[in-house]
Amino acid sequence: MPRLVLIDGSSYLYRAFHALPPLTNAEGEPTGALFGVVNMLRATLKEAPDYAAFVVDAPGRTFRDDLYPEYKANRAEMPQELRAQVQPMCEIVAALGFPILREAGVEADDVIGTLALAAAAQGIEVTVSTGDKDFAQLVRPGLRLVNTMTGSVLDDAGVMEKFGVPPARIVDLLALMGDSVDNIPGVEKCGPKTAAKWLTAYGDLDGVIAAAPDMKGKIGENLRAALPRLGLNRTLVTIRTDVPLAFGPTDLALRPRDAGTLRGLYARYGFTQALRELDGGTAADAAAEGTLRNTAAGYARSGAAPAEAPDPALGGKGEYECVTAPEALAAWVERLRAAPLFAFDVETDALDALRARLVGLSFSVEPGRACYVPLLHDYPGCQPQLDVETVLGMLRPVLEDPAVAKVGQHGKYDLHVLRRYGIAVRGYAHDTMLQSFVLNSTASRHDMDSLAARYLGYTTTRYEDVCGKGAKQIPFSQVELEHATGYAAEDADVTLRLHRALHPRLEAEPALLSVYTDIEMPLVEVLARIEANGVLVDADELRRQSHDLALRMHEAEQRAHALAGRPFSLESPKQLQAILFDELGLPALVKTPKGQPSTNEDALEAIADQHDLPRLILEYRGLAKLRGTYTDKLPNSINPDTGRVHTSYHQAGAATGRLSSSDPNLQNIPIRTEDGRRIRRAFVAPPGRRIVACDYSQIELRIMAHLSEDPGLVRAFEGGVDVHRATAAEVFGAGAPEAVTADQRRAAKAINFGLMYGMSAFGLARQLGIARGEAQDYIALYFARYPGVRDFMERTREQARERGYVETVFGRRLYLNDIASRNQGLRAGAERAAINAPMQGTAADIIKRAMIEVDAWLAGQGGRAAMIMQVHDELVFEADEAFVPELVQEVGRRMQAAATLRVPLVVDAGVGGNWDEAH
Structure with a gap:
């Protein structure tokens, strides 16, 4: 069946402009929107449609302006940065061979609607490429919507699922809702859910209008008030499908591309991947080299990480073999041994690597060629598979050979699974998730599907595609071998291709390559060992704590009812709003996005000094969180x-490089409250062993002293004095640190840490309970005493604006896509991150380096101690009692040697029968 693609050009230009950072080329010309549109067009061309058109709005008034003079009256003028990209966009579109359509008196939507229905009537399969919800009214068999920016597809079922009504009722839905973008007022407070509910109940817009007199409540009043304009709304939101056109769908064949024009435009605007694709990856490199270098500089000046155009080299699906015979497996083992590097992946029946069964393995030795070795597929009629022990016996020598390099995607999971089956993988040299994370932690998600789309221009087979989703999802062991092979072998294939795409980029950046090879890759096996070690937890103690928390929650609830004068649900925001703001008359200082009084934590904190009930609700919530979490x-x-708790650590979680953990999350157990410390008491050592906690002291402040080179801060740390007392003595003129009061030290501590996190005078005033002016005076005094800190902060902001990123001491980068944003709030947030990220990131790098060294030392200690947790700046161990003194000394020495700063690193150590006692 022939295919027609109609591209909503105006929509995509605006969406690309707002979705992508403000990129520029070497000459400073804006390119962000242009870059996004060009990549969408290239993706469309790869699908080889029979007909296509790029449709844009013509200048001048349309029939909708005549019907409703206020139509789109609230739209701001096109930003100059966007206007400058319209003409080059049209030049590239034309050079690519797309017909460009503009029709006076109507909108692009109407042209698309007319062509789409005409094509569908002629038996042509139609795809409308857009992100505009209005087009959902056109969907029908043979006509679907595709949002190229997100990859989402809307057919009949998709429209129903997304909007709650079928395509035939979309016009009615939009008429009721209105459209703020087009300045069409709908029924006040009527969102998509309310509109869909009405249309389901009353059939269509006319049915809703007929039912309006009997509608109850405020929403009924709003509907009746809107009745006079609903008919006009319906006309305005209806896409015309009868526009007289001088051409039809079959007149929209793509023209041959104008390679010469494209080459010049791509080079001018720095579209390196598009240029490489145009010339088959070989030509124009020398001619464009200077331009491409300058383009990178242009990106840096714009404050954005260089965007990545998808690599077209992947092509279609590879050749994948299902291995079910010993001879075939033996041949693959030889290929693996002979390969300079191979990719591998495991398939299991569960997400928990420490409990999952191994269902199969996949391998790839060259792009486009991979195999899947099924082991435990058990659906009716499944063909025989090789025995697990036979397969692992044949694979063990090559998997455990450190001289044979392996690459994986989030391979820590695979290492866990294979370890449980008796295989200690060695030679794990590369991980594509970590390559992506080190290259740019904020550019993308780092899962395989996202990386393949970004760096390879390739859409992978998703787990849901072969296993289904929701209640109908089946385990992978029940997937037919043909489909399982396509999915699993593709994982190994794509992993190898990603490595080939990503590793050269790291090699081009020596500092990033060092972060990857010296910190992140060695850490994979360290974290795997920590997770496998696990930590012993006293379940009975936790149950006692749960019982106590439940009693205290009940007591808090009863006190809250007494304060309110009646029973109510402390879990219900609606009931809390009624109690706090309607009945008690407390001020609503924080609002929800919809303008309602908020009852979140910030809102309750803001009014906690005006009544006891908000504070009591916060207390109740704190207890409930501890109990539930x-x-x-x-x-x-x-x-x-194992009888232990085994958390999962995430290397590619926090953008700054800090580790996070989940299932369970051990990073957020409170330590400053008695209840949080009680939870830590349940983390215990077995008989004959002790818990040892080694913690960096004030490491981020020490890093601030190192980076700022402020003499006062450096002197305080070199002298081993309490830095908060030293700061208080400087800021408040107390003389010697010993003369500092407790309140002055508390204020100095708030300033020391607050400035690192970008705290304003308002935030400091709130934290200390003082006037904003007084807080501003404190900050001014601080900078007067520590001018090096102020200079460092300003220098860092300026470097971030110039380069688009900041670095840790070890060269890890954090790109700041909003550092040049037109939105002041986003820009301010990026500036705060620019100051904090070098300290947080350097602290993360230091403890990771320490973990690697400590783990290597522990390997030779015969199991007398094990690293069992990493939490923030702390390493936690379980050790034989007699070994504790040596452990404390050796771990402390290695943690202190993990970095050489201008001030000493200090490690505090504690020992106890449980985690709390070790502090």
């Missing part, structure tokens, strides 16, 4: 095979 859940996290 920890004391109730931790016992259920105990692995039945």
